[in-house]
Structures are given as C-alpha cells and as structure tokens.
Amino acid sequence: MTGSPNHELAVRMAELARTVSTPRRVEDVLSDVTSAVMELIPSTDAAGILLLGKAENFQTVAGTSDLPRQLDELQVRTRQGPCLDAAVDELIVRADDFRTEERWPLYSAGAVERGVLSGLSFKLYTSSQSAGALNLFAREPHAFDGQAETIGTVLAAHAAAAILASRQSEQLQSALSTRDQIGQAKGIIMERYGLDDVAAFDMLRRLSQDSNTKLVEVAQRVIDTRGT
Missing domain, CATH: 1.10.10.10 (Winged helix-like DNA-binding domain superfamily/Winged helix DNA-binding domain)
Structure with a gap:
C-alpha cells in the first residue's frame, strides 16, 4: 500500500541512503535524520541528538527547535532523564506522561514546565569517552507507540552510522x-x-x-x- 507508514519509511530510508553514499558533513546527515523524524512520526513536536563527552560536556545537534537543547541542558544539570538513560544504558527509553513519571522527578517537572509531556529516546552509541542519543519530544501525553519506536530505531541507526563514520575519518x-x-x-x-x-x-x-x-x-x- 503506497500510502502506508512502512512505504513512507522505505522511501525516506532510500533517500537517506543516497545521501550517506556521497561525501557530506555529518551535521547535514544528522539534520536529515531529525527532519525525517518529524515527517515519519508526526506526533513529534521536536527532535534532536544529544552527544555526551567526558566531564559532563554535552552538545545538542540537529535540533528541530531550541527545545531539545533546553531539555538536554536540564538533564545534564539534574543528572537524570530519558535521553541520558538512552545514551548511557538503555536502547530505547519511552515516557508516556511526564506529569506522572517517577523515574526522573526533577527532569520530569522541568519538562512539564516547558510544555513537554511525552518523550522517546534511542541509544546511538556508547564508548569509553562519549555517548549519544536520538531524542523525540511531544506536547501531548502518550504520543509515541510501538510503530514510532520501530521507525525511530531505524533512523537512529542512520544517525549512529554517520557519527561513527565521521569519527573514524577524523581518527x-x-x-x-x-x-x-x-x-x-x-x-x-x-x-x-x-x-x-x-x-x-x-x-x-x-x-x-x-x-x-x-x-x-x-x-x-x-x-x-x-x-x-
């Protein structure tokens, strides 16, 4: 069925594969990934990629707005949150309603203050010196389902490949x-x-x-x- 989410994902993935096959800046590839998130998971209100380094150094890249940077900064400051958990420990971390979320009380309160009620994060990679996560945010509760997790996992794999290829090139x-x-x-x-x-x-x-x-x-x- 040509209009199905799976077909849209296949088309978008083919487009991304073509961009990966030609030399491009990693920042451009990551921006394509977060743009694809907004297209393929329409319940997403903002998306970004958190990169963690040593000594609590962090960077938010490819944000579709300033909201991901604000939320990443909040997580690093409070040392808790779904994006940190995904980057360091878990493969996928989903929060259906931050108003009732008990895993990260300080972060959840801050997210609600900023109008964010749902979150979905995917591990990109973890090494001895750095880590990363693809993060989705929504202003509605229960915004993400199993299909969003499937699509996000595929897009996260593309983001991870771009980052790791870039670092191998730098090395x-x-x-x-x-x-x-x-x-x-x-x-x-x-x-x-x-x-x-x-x-x-x-x-x-x-x-x-x-x-x-x-x-x-x-x-x-x-x-x-x-x-x-």
Missing part, C-alpha cells in the same frame, strides 16, 4: 597527520646527523622517553627547528 586523518610529522622529523634528523631511517626513529623515540613527551610532539619540535 584516520589524525593518524595520517601524525605519520607525516614523524616522517618529516626523521628526514631532518637523517640529513642533519647522517643517520639511517632506523637510527633516526630511535633518536626520536629516546627523545620522547627522556622528556616524557609524546612522540608526535617531539617530531613537531624537530620540524620547528628546521632552518635554525
């Missing part, structure tokens, strides 16, 4: 940059002191150990001495 670029710095430093040492490749690297390693400094930082210092 690769960092690794390539580090390798290039060490290579340049070795070349300078080889030319300056008449050493071979192995001896030049051993000098860098010993300088790193003696000064208790990361190898890449020592390499950059060697590069900085070029021409002096």
Whole structure:
C-alpha cells in the first residue's frame, strides 16, 4: 500500500541512503535524520541528538527547535532523564506522561514546565569517552507507540552510522597527520646527523622517553627547528 507508514519509511530510508553514499558533513546527515523524524512520526513536536563527552560536556545537534537543547541542558544539570538513560544504558527509553513519571522527578517537572509531556529516546552509541542519543519530544501525553519506536530505531541507526563514520575519518586523518610529522622529523634528523631511517626513529623515540613527551610532539619540535 503506497500510502502506508512502512512505504513512507522505505522511501525516506532510500533517500537517506543516497545521501550517506556521497561525501557530506555529518551535521547535514544528522539534520536529515531529525527532519525525517518529524515527517515519519508526526506526533513529534521536536527532535534532536544529544552527544555526551567526558566531564559532563554535552552538545545538542540537529535540533528541530531550541527545545531539545533546553531539555538536554536540564538533564545534564539534574543528572537524570530519558535521553541520558538512552545514551548511557538503555536502547530505547519511552515516557508516556511526564506529569506522572517517577523515574526522573526533577527532569520530569522541568519538562512539564516547558510544555513537554511525552518523550522517546534511542541509544546511538556508547564508548569509553562519549555517548549519544536520538531524542523525540511531544506536547501531548502518550504520543509515541510501538510503530514510532520501530521507525525511530531505524533512523537512529542512520544517525549512529554517520557519527561513527565521521569519527573514524577524523581518527584516520589524525593518524595520517601524525605519520607525516614523524616522517618529516626523521628526514631532518637523517640529513642533519647522517643517520639511517632506523637510527633516526630511535633518536626520536629516546627523545620522547627522556622528556616524557609524546612522540608526535617531539617530531613537531624537530620540524620547528628546521632552518635554525
């Protein structure tokens, strides 16, 4: 049936797959995901993605309004809420009515003050240093059902893939940059002191150990001495 929610989801997923297959900024992909949430789960009044780092650092991205940022800030401040639970522990966290919700009393009161009565959150990923969740909010109670959970799970998977791919790319670029710095430093040492490749690297390693400094930082210092 062409007008069914499943058909709409399949069409939207195909569109997202095409955008993922071409190089794009991760912020743009995540904005597509939250826009798709608003399209495919019409009971949603606002959606956003919470990214958690160390030392209570957090960031709200791809918000469809400022409401997700306000609610994320409230959760981080009170250290409780469905988005935090989803990011750190649970796969899916649903709250049908914050007026009677007992799991997060401080957060629930704040959500009701802001006119939000329902919430639905999906884990994106959790690592040793960071975590993330896709979060949906509604001004009506009991706004989300099993179908909303199914659609949200699929969209959350796309968001997670975009974030993790972006971070892997950043790590690769960092690794390539580090390798290039060490290579340049070795070349300078080889030319300056008449050493071979192995001896030049051993000098860098010993300088790193003696000064208790990361190898890449020592390499950059060697590069900085070029021409002096």
